[in-house]
Amino acid sequence: MAQEFTPKVVTANALIEGDVVYLTAADTWARDLAQAEVLTDEADAQYRLLQAQARVDEIVGAYLADVRPGLNGPEPTHFREDFRRKGPSNLFHGKQADSLNHA
Amino acid sequence: MYQYNDFDTAFIAERNRQFRAQVERRIAGNLTEDEFRPLRLMNGLYLQLHAYMLRVAIPYGSLDPAKLRQLAYLAERWDKGYGHFTTRTNIQYNWPQLRDVPDMLDALAEVGMHAIQTSGNTIRNVTSDHFAGAAADEIEDPRPVAELVRQWSTDHPEFQFLPRKFKIAVIASDSDRAVMKSHDIGLKIVERDGARGFExxxxxxxxxxxxxxxxxxxxxPRADLLPYLEAVLATYNRIGRRDNKYKARIKITVHENGLDEIRALVEEEFPRRRAAFSGVDQAWLARINAAFVTPTLSERDAAPYYAARDADPVFRAWADTNVTAHKHADHGIVTISLKAHGETPGDASADQMRLVADLAERYGHNDIRASHAQNLVLPHVALADIPAVHAALKSLGLATGNIGLASDIIACPGMDYCALATARSIPVAQGIATRLEELKIEHEVGHLQIKISGCINACGHHHVGHIGILGLDRAGVENYQITLGGDPSETTAIGTRTGPGFAYDEIVPAIERVIFAYLDLREGPEETFLEAYNRLGMAPFKSALYDQEARAHAAE
Structure with a gap:
């Protein structure tokens, strides 16, 4: 039996800033995972990934990352994605700090 | 210190102009990432987990105050106020934005620095002994040879697309402070029958x-160096494994073909290479030598140093670990620890960099080194001035007295920054150092080198750590393997794995058990951790790691 498809988001790094971005349902790039479009269908996910990869003057290295539903939108299932969404653990830099500035 | 000549300056300016145009074309959408990536990597620009990272070369770890101040300026102007010194004696900026990088490179060029060949399958930054020119045991300063190799290898057209990256180190003493035998090519300057040459x-x-x-x-023979290096590189370039990234380093080429076969191929190639060298390289070397004159060190009364040692136990403890004998007896080599307990190994703020630059100018003959152990060095300080240097270092948190001790940990950036990492390494280093400080045992423990890598690529040198730690991803969870008995010195050895790995929250207590086992087992304070391990073998340490854990679980 084929493995069940787990929910995914399209993620990449922004071309200029280099920071982590997520594809939203409105075809924009969000800095916050909570705003990402959650893809639950495999064919749909592949299609959205191809669309994202074509946006070469906005982002670098788009790929599908596993997520699970949470209270405030999708949550990462792997610790690497958890670090990507927050920033480094040794210094209060990256998204964890930026989100305060933008809040 | 070597200063750029007109050729160097023009070359860097042209490369920077090209890269600026490449960045502009990328941003304008005229270059795809596939087209741009090799171009940015040739100029030291990576894309990491959270941002771009610019890796700036510090050739053989040598800096002067102007260079270090400019590195501080880059940190403040285009990064978050700090830089990270690496195990390849480079400095990395973790937060630049793509459109700023050409300006950063131009700022580096102003002080004769660049980021060329800090990435890619080329000859990387040439490293050397961070005590070069000051060490009592060297037969000569190895840096002129390192500079010659740097000039020869920079943009060498034949060696821009090697099977894999290529690292060269040069030393000139029996003590190996540059991990020379862990390089693709290690050169040791030696003397035979009154003539200098190389192992x-x-x-x-x-x-x-x-x-x-x-x-x-x-x-x-000395004059054969560059043609011989070309013969080795050409042999590797031809028969190195390009089909498999994991078998592409020259170590595998040597392993698969055998040393004798490699030697035969190199010797066969060598005469052709030798014939192409007119001797101009030796003329260059003579000019380079003139730039590396050890400063004239005046005779200074060392009494203030010994008075400070008697009066101040904190100074004495720091001097015991951080000051090394200089070839000039009334001077010392001062190592500045970038390993304050609980801080990130190798990080230095812009203020700290400027302070070190000031101290080098005032007390250190304008000479500063970055070491592969992620510390900074003032190689020529009069003993009489060292108390003042220590007092100044204290003011900015740079007076940690732990060089060579268990908290002087090498750690790669790991998954806090690196896109290749499989686990974090910085917080493990922070956790171990913090615990050692709580226990107040590291001076009792003595010489112990702990090295941590966050993936199998081993940038944190874990294989040659007395205690090595390798962070891996095991079924979606960080897991840390321990190796014991590695040795980065002239008696180079690869550590042996203890057994199953430990979870993130188990690794610091596990290291603590190994250290306490050593304290219990050693014959006396004069027997170092590595000596005790070599005498006793793995068994008692394994028992301390795993049996106690089993007992602790049983007791729950």
Missing amino acids: VWVGGGMGRTPMVAKLLRDFL
């Missing part, structure tokens, strides 16, 4: 298949 070591490396370099040539 040429080949095929060392870390990564997933760690190997200690083998002696390819026991005495290479």
